[in-house]
Amino acid sequence: xxxxxxxxxxxxxxxxxxxxxxxxxxxxxxxxxxxxxxxxxxxxxxxxxxxxxxxxxxxxxxxxxxxxxxxxxxxxxxxxxxxxxxxxxxxxxxxxxxxxxxxxxxxxxxxxxxxxxxxxxxxxxxxxxxxxxxxxxxxxxxxxxxxxxxxxxxxxxxxxxxxxxxxxxxxxxxxxxxxxxxxxxxxxxxxxxxxxxxxxxxxxxxxxxxxxxxxxxxxxxxxxxxxxxxxxxxxxxxxxxxxxxxxxxxxxxxxxxxxxxxxxxxxxxxxxxxxxxxxxxxxxxxxxxxxxxxxxxxxxxxxxxxxxxxxxxxxxxxx
Numbered sequence: 001x002x003x004x005x006x007x008x009x010x011x012x013x014x015x016x017x018x019x020x021x022x023x024x025x026x027x028x029x030x031x032x033x034x035x036x037x038x039x040x041x042x043x044x045x046x047x048x049x050x051x052x053x054x055x056x057x058x059x060x061x062x063x064x065x066x067x068x069x070x071x072x073x074x075x076x077x078x079x080x081x082x083x084x085x086x087x088x089x090x091x092x093x094x095x096x097x098x099x100x101x102x103x104x105x106x107x108x109x110x111x112x113x114x115x116x117x118x119x120x121x122x123x124x125x126x127x128x129x130x131x132x133x134x135x136x137x138x139x140x141x142x143x144x145x146x147x148x149x150x151x152x153x154x155x156x157x158x159x160x161x162x163x164x165x166x167x168x169x170x171x172x173x174x175x176x177x178x179x180x181x182x183x184x185x186x187x188x189x190x191x192x193x194x195x196x197x198x199x200x201x202x203x204x205x206x207x208x209x210x211x212x213x214x215x216x217x218x219x220x221x222x223x224x225x226x227x228x229x230x231x232x233x234x235x236x237x238x239x240x241x242x243x244x245x246x247x248x249x250x251x252x253x254x255x256x257x258x259x260x261x262x263x264x265x266x267x268x269x270x271x272x273x274x275x276x277x278x279x280x281x282x283x284x285x286x287x288x289x290x291x292x293x294x295x296x297x298x299x300x301x302x303x304x305x306x307x308x309x310x311x312x313x314x315x316x317x318x319x
């Protein structure tokens with residue numbers, strides 16, 4: 001495991017998009033005995049998508065003791081070469097990575113999206129700008145929009161370099177002011193917010209995604225950096241080490257309530273959150289399907305389950 005400790009200057013962006021520079025994470029969080037967890041991810045990264053089950057389980061069990069900060073980071077330089085042999089090679093690598101990650105992790109993602117759409121070299125910048133535009137309307141809206149964006153890419157194989165797709169994701173995001181989102185999509189305020197994320201990643205020496213940085217109660221202690229994905233018990237051990245008191249895990253909510261709260265979830269996410277095998281999770285969901293409470297959405301390398309009879313397409317619990 002590659003864990004690094006580093007004191008760093010970090011930019012903190014508020015819900016209104018303004019950013020301030022501080023040399024330590026939020027002291028109030030530490031005074032309230034809340035562990036701060038910085039999640040560095042790339043919306044196009046399949047490994048970041050594969051961490052969704054673990055993140056849902058952490059929110060479910062330790063949400064009372066954790067404060068999440070999502071920071072977007074990406075490697076634009078690898079996309080900045082002129083379209084040609086280099087980019088075709090990159091597309092092939094990305095498609096292969098998507099399919100391999102789906103097979104290995106059980107979190108559905110389909111590499112064919114790179115061949116079926118004109119995903120040009122502006123894709124990372126366009127997609128990340130869209131997420132930051134959503135975040136200008138608040139952290140909760142931004143988190144819900146990020147999920148919708150990644151569903152569009154990994155589940156529906158949509159072209160997230162297309163403004164129309166990005167706007168449709170906004171329409172399907174509960175609480176989103178779509179008109180404001182359209183105005184902000186390519187605005188200076190959104191560019192400034194994205195620059196704040198990039199600065200935070202540099203200051204914390206983030207070189208890969210996904211990466212997690214944990215800050216405990218002791219303001220004199222540097223953050224603990226964890227690069228890559230590990231079994232769930234690894235993150236539990238980190239939380240126990242950083243928190244001064246015994247952590248009492250919350251019990252999982254009923255399965256149907258869980259599906260309804262997120263609107264649509266993968267079998268893998270259900271299996272991880274409820275400590276089931278994929279087969280057991282599939283059986284439980286088929287029972288709910290027979291009761292006409294959910295519907296199955298087949299996907300490459302797995303299935304998703306959508307709650308029926310909900311007032312919004314998305315009621316996501318967020319960071």
